[in-house]
Amino acid sequence: MPVTSLNRRAACLSLLGGMAALAVPFRSDAEARFDERTKVFRLDGDGVTYAFGIDSVGQIQALHWGGSLAVDDPLPAAPKPSDFSGFDRANSVTPLEYVAFGGGLVTEPSLKVAFPDGGRDLVLRYAGHEMTAEGIRVRLKDISAEVHVELTYGMDKATGMLSRSARVYNRTRRPLRIDQMAAATLNLPFADDYELHYLTGRWAGEWTVQKRPLEAGSTVLESRLGMTGSQNNPWFAVGRKDVSEEENGPVWFGALAWSGSWRMVVEKDILGHSRITAGYNPFDFAYLLKPGESLETPVFYAGYSPDGMGGASRRMHRFQRTVILPGAPAPKLRPVLYNSWEATEFAVTEQGQVALAEKAATLGVERFVMDDGWFGKRNNDRAGLGDWTVNREKFPQGLTPLIRRVRELGMEFGLWVEPEMVNPNSDLYRAHPDWVINFKGRPRSEGRNQMVLNLARKEVCDYIIKSLDLLLSENDIAFLKWDHNRSWSEPGWPERPVAEQQRLYVDYTRHLYAILAEIRRRHPRVEIESCAGGGGRVDLGIMRFSDQVWPTDNTDPFDRLKMQDGFSQAYMPGVMMAWVTASPNWVNKRSTSLEYRFLSAMQGCLGIGDNLNHWTPDEFATAKRLIAEYKAVRATVQRGDLYRLISPQDNSPRSATLSVSDTRRQAVLFAFLHSSSKFEPAPLLQLRGLEPQTRYAVRAFAGTVADDTPKVASGAYWMNHGVKLPLRGDFQAAACVFDAV
Ligand code: GLA
Numbered sequence: 001m002p003v004t005s006l007n008r009r010a011a012c013l014s015l016l017g018g019m020a021a022l023a024v025p026f027r028s029d030a031e032a033r034f035d036e037r038t039k040v041f042r043l044d045g046d047g048v049t050y051a052f053g054i055d056s057v058g059q060i061q062a063l064h065w066g067g068s069l070a071v072d073d074p075l076p077a078a079p080k081p082s083d084f085s086g087f088d089r090a091n092s093v094t095p096l097e098y099v100a101f102g103g104g105l106v107t108e109p110s111l112k113v114a115f116p117d118g119g120r121d122l123v124l125r126y127a128g129h130e131m132t133a134e135g136i137r138v139r140l141k142d143i144s145a146e147v148h149v150e151l152t153y154g155m156d157k158a159t160g161m162l163s164r165s166a167r168v169y170n171r172t173r174r175p176l177r178i179d180q181m182a183a184a185t186l187n188l189p190f191a192d193d194y195e196l197h198y199l200t201g202r203w204a205g206e207w208t209v210q211k212r213p214l215e216a217g218s219t220v221l222e223s224r225l226g227m228t229g230s231q232n233n234p235w236f237a238v239g240r241k242d243v244s245e246e247e248n249g250p251v252w253f254g255a256l257a258w259s260g261s262w263r264m265v266v267e268k269d270i271l272g273h274s275r276i277t278a279g280y281n282p283f284d285f286a287y288l289l290k291p292g293e294s295l296e297t298p299v300f301y302a303g304y305s306p307d308g309m310g311g312a313s314r315r316m317h318r319f320q321r322t323v324i325l326p327g328a329p330a331p332k333l334r335p336v337l338y339n340s341w342e343a344t345e346f347a348v349t350e351q352g353q354v355a356l357a358e359k360a361a362t363l364g365v366e367r368f369v370m371d372d373g374w375f376g377k378r379n380n381d382r383a384g385l386g387d388w389t390v391n392r393e394k395f396p397q398g399l400t401p402l403i404r405r406v407r408e409l410g411m412e413f414g415l416w417v418e419p420e421m422v423n424p425n426s427d428l429y430r431a432h433p434d435w436v437i438n439f440k441g442r443p444r445s446e447g448r449n450q451m452v453l454n455l456a457r458k459e460v461c462d463y464i465i466k467s468l469d470l471l472l473s474e475n476d477i478a479f480l481k482w483d484h485n486r487s488w489s490e491p492g493w494p495e496r497p498v499a500e501q502q503r504l505y506v507d508y509t510r511h512l513y514a515i516l517a518e519i520r521r522r523h524p525r526v527e528i529e530s531c532a533g534g535g536g537r538v539d540l541g542i543m544r545f546s547d548q549v550w551p552t553d554n555t556d557p558f559d560r561l562k563m564q565d566g567f568s569q570a571y572m573p574g575v576m577m578a579w580v581t582a583s584p585n586w587v588n589k590r591s592t593s594l595e596y597r598f599l600s601a602m603q604g605c606l607g608i609g610d611n612l613n614h615w616t617p618d619e620f621a622t623a624k625r626l627i628a629e630y631k632a633v634r635a636t637v638q639r640g641d642l643y644r645l646i647s648p649q650d651n652s653p654r655s656a657t658l659s660v661s662d663t664r665r666q667a668v669l670f671a672f673l674h675s676s677s678k679f680e681p682a683p684l685l686q687l688r689g690l691e692p693q694t695r696y697a698v699r700a701f702a703g704t705v706a707d708d709t710p711k712v713a714s715g716a717y718w719m720n721h722g723v724k725l726p727l728r729g730d731f732q733a734a735a736c737v738f739d740a741v
Contacts (some may be wrong), residue, residue: 022738025382030637032135032155041129041136043153044068046315048304049161050153052097053078058125060097060151063189065162066250066304084271093271095187098140098151098166100124101180108218108265108277111149111168112180120179121576124149137162146171151184159319161303166172166279167296170289175499178287182279183300188238192272195244197237199566200452201230204533204573204587207566209649213270221262226437226452226488226508229257230536230552232371235570236276237312239547244308244595246644251312254278254409255326257540257569260509261285262298284491286502295506309569314641321639326520327377330528333572333638334459334548334605335366336627337414339481342555342581343611344697346373346380349394353407356546359612361409362620364527364627369414369477374399382449385421386428388467399475407476408677414479414527415471419464419695421450421485421725428463435460437504439492448533456493456507461515476517482552484532491531510540516545529577535563548575548605553675554580555609556588557600558731560657561648561672566601570701573659578602579609579621592731594619595702599733600669601729603657604631605638629701633668633737637659641670643688648672654727656681660689663682664715665698665740673727682706684722687738690715696738703734 031044039339040063051064053075054452061078072077081090089104092183100122101109113408114120123138127148135154139297141147148169152456155162160380164184171177188194194214198221199210206703207230212219221236223229237253244251254276256262268274278300281286303313303319322329326386338360344352348370357368375391378384384391390398406413422429422436426588429436436451438444444451453460471477472484493501516528530668531550538549551567554560560578567576578601602609608623615623650653674683690696692715706724710717718738725734 017637019127019256021047031157032131032153034129034131034136034314035075038075040075041076041138041153042069042075043135043162045155045157046160047306048155048162049546050155050162051075054126054554055078055121055730059099060126061093062095065186065252065302066189067306083126088270093269095272095273095275096180096184096185097187098124098149100149100608101143107269108267109180109184110166110182110185110277110279111169111178112282113147114176114179115172117147121572122147125166147176155717156319156323159303159315161301161315161319161323163299163301165297165299167294169290169294170291173291175291176289178289178295178497179285180282181287181295181297182277183256183297184279185275185277186252186254186300186302188274190273190277191240193241193243194238194268194274195241195264197569198501199233199241199570201233201535203533204534204552206230206552206554207233207563209566209569214238214266214274216268216270216272219265219266220263221341222281223261224262224281226491226505227484228259228537228539228542230261230532230534233570234258234264234278234340234539236264236265236266236635237309237569239309240408247308247310248309249306251305251309251432252302253305253312253316255316256298256300257544258298258509259512259537259539259542261505270696280505284502285505287506288499288503298702301540309435310643313644316570317574317642318419320540320543320572321574324540326527326545327358327549329637331574332548333634334577335369335412336579337369337479337607338365339579339607340370341371341416341584342579342609343613344371344373346378349374350396350402355403356412356612357402357406357409359615359620360608361411362525363608363623364631365411365608367412367414368409369415369416369479369481370402372418373482374415374482383425383437383448385423386426388417388419388471389512403476412478413479415467415475416475416481417471417482418481418485419455419456419468419515422453423450428550434495437488437491438494439490440494442490442492447489450486452486452488454504455511455515456504457495457676461511463513463519469522469698472519472526478525479527481529481531482546484537486533487536490554494646513541513545514527518546533608535567543575546575548577550577551604554587555579556585556590557592557597558590558674559587561603562602564600565644565648565655567640568644573604573642574606577607578604579607581609582611582614590731594622595626596672596731598623599702599735602630602637602673603670604648606634626702633666636666636668640666641689644673645685645688646683652720653677656685658687658689664689664691664694667738669723669725669733669738670735671725671727673729675730676728676732682724682726684724686720686722687718690719690738691740693717694740697741698736698738700725700734700736703732703733705728706735707709
């Protein structure tokens with residue numbers, strides 16, 4: 001039965017009213033146990049054990065997070081907490097799983113509240129637990145007030161990835177203000193040689209890997225932007241200095257699944273205990289809980305690998321593929337796409353797009369995406385956002401003729417949208433100037449000439465769902481590139497009672513998720529890319545609703561190598577879009593060969609973003625050949641295990657990656673050279689992850705292998721002896737595939 005717009009609207013309202021749970025309905029199939037005698041809980045999965053226990057005063061103490069222990073290993077009960085001095089009371093120097101501001105706490109609280117009488121003391125004690133289908137639920141309660149907290153623990157058996165989240169309940173008779181709330185505090189085993197790895201960036205320069213020793217004090221990773229941000233990504237990894245390397249040594253890592261303002265505090269206390277607390281960013285935060293209400297946090301996922309940074313990434317990648325992404329455990333492979341942005345910018349027309357589509361189809365492109373400029377009065381970035389109707393000057397018959405042609409050419413059709421935004425010069429803003437995030441009577445700062453719609457408001461969500469639903473119902477659209485080109489300013493919600501206005505920080509993002517879920521529910525075939533002026537919104541929260549992400553607007557193939565390396569620390573290559581665009585590239589005016597540009601983009605999900613009207617027949621031939629090669633190896637590149645053989649970081653002139661398929665029947669090697677000097681010979685690259693006994697044939701599909709390379713050899717040969725790709729010159733690249741014979 002067709003769904004009428006009326007009951008669709010009702011469905012939308014009830015959906016947002018209920019606000020879908022934040023915690024992923026997590027299939028925690030790991031072993032969860034509780035020892036009555038010692039009061040110790042433990043979770044086990046894929047070589048990882050996580051254990052915690054109730055101590056004699058009812059606090060929950062961390063006991064073990066690392067490699068797995070034997071089932072019958074005696075985990076001693078949590079020790080009796082004791083003060084270190086009059087300045088440092090027990091709660092500040094004990095490795096606690098979740099600690100509220102109260103009882104003299106001076107370290108980072110997991111939770112901080114304010115009572116209506118001005119009281120801000122909260123001391124949580126164990127109040128019960130349940131072993132659930134999701135794992136373990138531990139209940140805590142304040143020593144006197146009816147403030148309850150539930151901690152939820154789960155573990156994915158296949159990857160050992162721990163999931164932790166918290167929910168606070170106000171069961172008092174008066175409102176309770178939440179000033180700060182984390183999903184979890186994770187305590188690292190005691191050691192004094194930790195090194196913290198994290199990711200920083202900015203527009204066109206995302207995914208920079210940073211390292212610093214974890215010394216006494218705190219390191220704060222955060223976003224105050226109302227969105228994930230590229231300044232810091234909500235991911236961390238901790239290794240042991242000079243012990244943990246790319247493929248060896250212990251690494252603890254984690255990521256917060258949240259696409260709004262977030263914070264991770266990495267602390268080393270006065271006794272040398274290290275811990276990481278992650279959740280809502282307390283900066284400008286306040287969430288009023290009325291009696292009977294509760295607030296849930298996003299999920300903080302965490303893992304452990306004994307196999308260095310590479311092992312940590314591979315676990316994260318596998319976890320994303322099998323648990324997080326739409327279609328998990330087997331998300332669809334990413335099609336090769338064409339995107340019009342760099343070719344035409346806002347100057348899209350039916351004729352121009354058809355011409356590009358016809359050329360793209362000859363290359364073997366599978367999805368044609370029209371970027372910005374097709375709607376409203378959108379001729380530049382100063383107008384049109386918010387008006388999601390087709391621009392009739394550019395598309396007199398609507399989108400149908402273009403889409404029909406794209407479909408005839410054997411491709412899917414995709415479209416760019418930026419639904420959370422509005423230009424002041426738009427019909428939407430003229431009709432609803434109150435729909436943007438703003439403070440009454442104050443300036444409304446613009447970013448890229450646009451403002452942010454207040455998604456915390458239901459009527460705004462209704463409008464977005466209605467506009468997109470119409471677009472997707474009337475047109476044969478397979479894909480949306482969902483953009484978000486500015487961060488928040490003046491974060492006000494004047495329509496709400498003063499005490500509730502800062503709920504914006506939670507409600508906006510939850511509603512964004514609800515909108516995405518609703519669009520996907522109504523149009524299950526439509527895939528979505530998360531983009532935020534490049535890589536500003538890549539996190540495990542948005543990835544639940546996004547089939548792929550746009551990591552950066554920087555399409556320079558050499559810059560990309562470093563960014564892709566940074567990206568891959570936390571996120572899988574199988575969601576990372578990468579386009580082949582014009583040379584010289586607009587970012588650095590750097591010239592590179594078409595083959596080099598292809599090989600750089602083939603490390604992720606391949607797209608073409610150049611103006612095909614400028615290509616020569618030779619370029620068409622090269623592109624066609626390499627797209628066919630990509631299709632033959634993409635399952636391995638997108639889903640396989642990634643080994644970063646040579647890192648492009650620290651100005652290394654060389655870099656190389658290897659992807660090995662799940663079955664270990666195929667491996668794909670990419671090697672790059674920035675510039676050669678002094679006749680330096682190419683190194684032998686020792687492969688990883690192959691079956692030693694299996695025989696693999698090597699075939700270079702770009703560049704060559706050294707003359708003395710055998711055509712077929714055992715996995716042991718390729719891993720222990722290696723293969724040489726003799727690159728010489730500037731911006732050189734080669735790639736080969738190893739297929740089991
Ligand atoms: C952002 C995106 C680009 C492009 C433009 C269009 O910058 O990251 O890829 O879509 O918007 O305005």
